[in-house]
Amino acid sequence: MSLTRREFLRFGGMAGFALHLPGGWNERIVPCPSIAGPEGHAIGLSVRVRANPQALDPAKLEPFADALPLPPILRSNALRASPEDPSRKVPFYRIEMREVLVKLHRDLPPTRQWGYAGMVPGPTFETRSGNGLLVEWANRLPAQHFLPIDHRLHGAGLDQPEVRTVVHLHGGRTPPSSDGYPEDWYPPGRATTSFYPNRQDAATLWYHDHAMGINRLNIYAGLSGLFIIRDQFEDRLQIPRGRHEIPLMIFDRMLDTHGQLLYPVSDNPQSPWVADFFGNVMMVNGKVVPYLEVEPRKYRFRILNGSNSRLYQLLLANGMPMMQIGTDQGLLPAPVELRRLAIAPAERADLVVDFAGHQGEQIVLKDDAVNVMQFRVSRTKVLDASHLPRYLRPVPRLSEASAVRTRVLTLDEYDDLSGKTILMLLNGTYWHQPITEKPRINTTEIWNFVNLTDEIHPIHLHLVRFQVLDRRVFERFEYQRTRNLRYLGPLTPPEPQEMGWKDTVRVQPHTVTRVIVRFEGYKGRYVWHCHNLEHEDNEMMRPYEVIEPA
Numbered sequence: 001m002s003l004t005r006r007e008f009l010r011f012g013g014m015a016g017f018a019l020h021l022p023g024g025w026n027e028r029i030v031p032c033p034s035i036a037g038p039e040g041h042a043i044g045l046s047v048r049v050r051a052n053p054q055a056l057d058p059a060k061l062e063p064f065a066d067a068l069p070l071p072p073i074l075r076s077n078a079l080r081a082s083p084e085d086p087s088r089k090v091p092f093y094r095i096e097m098r099e100v101l102v103k104l105h106r107d108l109p110p111t112r113q114w115g116y117a118g119m120v121p122g123p124t125f126e127t128r129s130g131n132g133l134l135v136e137w138a139n140r141l142p143a144q145h146f147l148p149i150d151h152r153l154h155g156a157g158l159d160q161p162e163v164r165t166v167v168h169l170h171g172g173r174t175p176p177s178s179d180g181y182p183e184d185w186y187p188p189g190r191a192t193t194s195f196y197p198n199r200q201d202a203a204t205l206w207y208h209d210h211a212m213g214i215n216r217l218n219i220y221a222g223l224s225g226l227f228i229i230r231d232q233f234e235d236r237l238q239i240p241r242g243r244h245e246i247p248l249m250i251f252d253r254m255l256d257t258h259g260q261l262l263y264p265v266s267d268n269p270q271s272p273w274v275a276d277f278f279g280n281v282m283m284v285n286g287k288v289v290p291y292l293e294v295e296p297r298k299y300r301f302r303i304l305n306g307s308n309s310r311l312y313q314l315l316l317a318n319g320m321p322m323m324q325i326g327t328d329q330g331l332l333p334a335p336v337e338l339r340r341l342a343i344a345p346a347e348r349a350d351l352v353v354d355f356a357g358h359q360g361e362q363i364v365l366k367d368d369a370v371n372v373m374q375f376r377v378s379r380t381k382v383l384d385a386s387h388l389p390r391y392l393r394p395v396p397r398l399s400e401a402s403a404v405r406t407r408v409l410t411l412d413e414y415d416d417l418s419g420k421t422i423l424m425l426l427n428g429t430y431w432h433q434p435i436t437e438k439p440r441i442n443t444t445e446i447w448n449f450v451n452l453t454d455e456i457h458p459i460h461l462h463l464v465r466f467q468v469l470d471r472r473v474f475e476r477f478e479y480q481r482t483r484n485l486r487y488l489g490p491l492t493p494p495e496p497q498e499m500g501w502k503d504t505v506r507v508q509p510h511t512v513t514r515v516i517v518r519f520e521g522y523k524g525r526y527v528w529h530c531h532n533l534e535h536e537d538n539e540m541m542r543p544y545e546v547i548e549p550a
């Protein structure tokens with residue numbers, strides 16, 4: 001891969017790139033928060049977004065007009081034989097994916113979306129560690145997609161049905177046949193049943209679509225919901241629960257003046273794919289910038305970044321601290337005090353926020369300067385029996401010496417001569433090429449993600465949980481020429497809030513990010529990919545296979 005004009009320009013920190021939207025446009029510069037320097041500092045890049053005359057100006061929508069909706073918790077009213085042991089019965093659920101019209105804001109007409117059980121986000125699953133369950137996922141969507149498919153992308157050709165879905169449980173230790181392999185999609189009128197054994201620690205998981213080549217559009221349309229696993233360990237802690245435990249699924253959208261979802265397209269009608277999506281309307285649990293009434297006491301918030309590309313920098317506008325207690329795969333060893341939470345697509349963060357002493361205040365949760373939602377603290381004092389312990393759950397560090405193999409895997413971006421990104425790859429390989437990552441079951445490996453691009457890529461592995469080892473800035477141009485890794489700085493240890501079990505890691509630009517992974521659970525074919533959905537859909541995804549022991 002050689003240095004392209006765009007990379008050259010971007011490396012100088014001077015360039016923008018154009019994101020074209022349909023219609024006639026006025027140009028406007030908006031900051032692009034997911035592009036950041038090696039230490040996570042913005043390097044002065046911006047995306048040039050052409051303002052669509054049909055696009056709704058979010059400033060016209062009154063913030064905090066709607067109450068935060070809480071997705072309903074699913075109840076199963078049927079039992080079926082467990083696929084692992086037919087003498088045992090497990091809960092059975094049936095979920096239909098349907099087109100729905102939903103009011104996203106008090107002053108907007110209903111918006112067409114696609115939701116699990118007709119809701120966006122979908123209803124929340126709740127189960128306990130080790131309690132398996134079965135879900136029949138029925139595709140009852142229309143035959144036509146309402147968002148711009150790029151038929152040039154792999155798996156999205158004109159010879160394929162327009163509407164295809166397959167569900168993946170993100171963060172689940174799931175057998176391969178139920179994991180939602182991107183090519184295991186099915187069209188409207190069909191259904192498939194998945195078995196989730198849930199043999200894993202308490203954590204906030206995420207079910208979402210994973211269909212090859214149109215995943216970004218399906219999730220943008222609304223196919224996304226939470227799946228919570230609890231366990232005894234967590235039960236024993238006196239952290240807030242019940243109505244004081246609130247999920248916050250955050251994502252950004254772009255709307256037209258009729259309140260309908262807009263998804264940008266490139267200036268090439270043959271290839272409408274765009275390299276990133278940044279919306280200007282912030283949504284929490286499917287409502288535009290809502291409010292939540294809280295009592296002056298501690299709350300637990302389970303935050304999921306369900307956006308296509310946007311990395312958030314969340315903070316409370318009054319400067320109040322947030323205590324992070326959990327990450328992707330469950331509790332941290334100890335709470336971490338934060339004033340600002342960086343959270344990339346697909347990452348989860350469990351926070352405890354104490355509103356005691358803030359009676360009557362209105363506290364805004366922001367992404368930098370942008371309103372995300374508001375907490376309205378009631379005036380009456382309440383008794384708070386919850387307790388935030390000093391230590392939460394031991395997370396023993398995996399020893400590097402236990403790794404049987406180290407892999408070096410590049411993250412690559414390819415631009416055309418005009419500087420427009422046309423392709424993203426993992427380790428220079430396309431999706432359809434033979435499987436190259438074949439870890440043996442019950443072995444540990446170290447994966448080095450070598451980021452040759454200017455962007456953060458949230459890298460996710462299915463099936464497993466891992467630990468972040470460290471990050472290190474390297475000389476990219478030398479690496480591109482000679483494959484020699486020359487480091488330019490010291491090893492940076494993981495951030496304190498990355499000391500828990502993870503399944504998605506932020507790979508900073510121009511750094512090598514190392515993770516240590518034990519491949520446990522099931523043999524078979526899975527995927528690893530960038531969770532920037534635009535990247536994932538354009539080749540930044542690879543199969544991998546867990547194989548039998550030596």
Ligand code: C2O
Nearest residue numbers: 168170346460529
């Ligand atoms: Cu959120 Cu391949 O998954």
Ligand code: CU
Nearest residue numbers: 457530532535
């Ligand atoms: Cu990416």
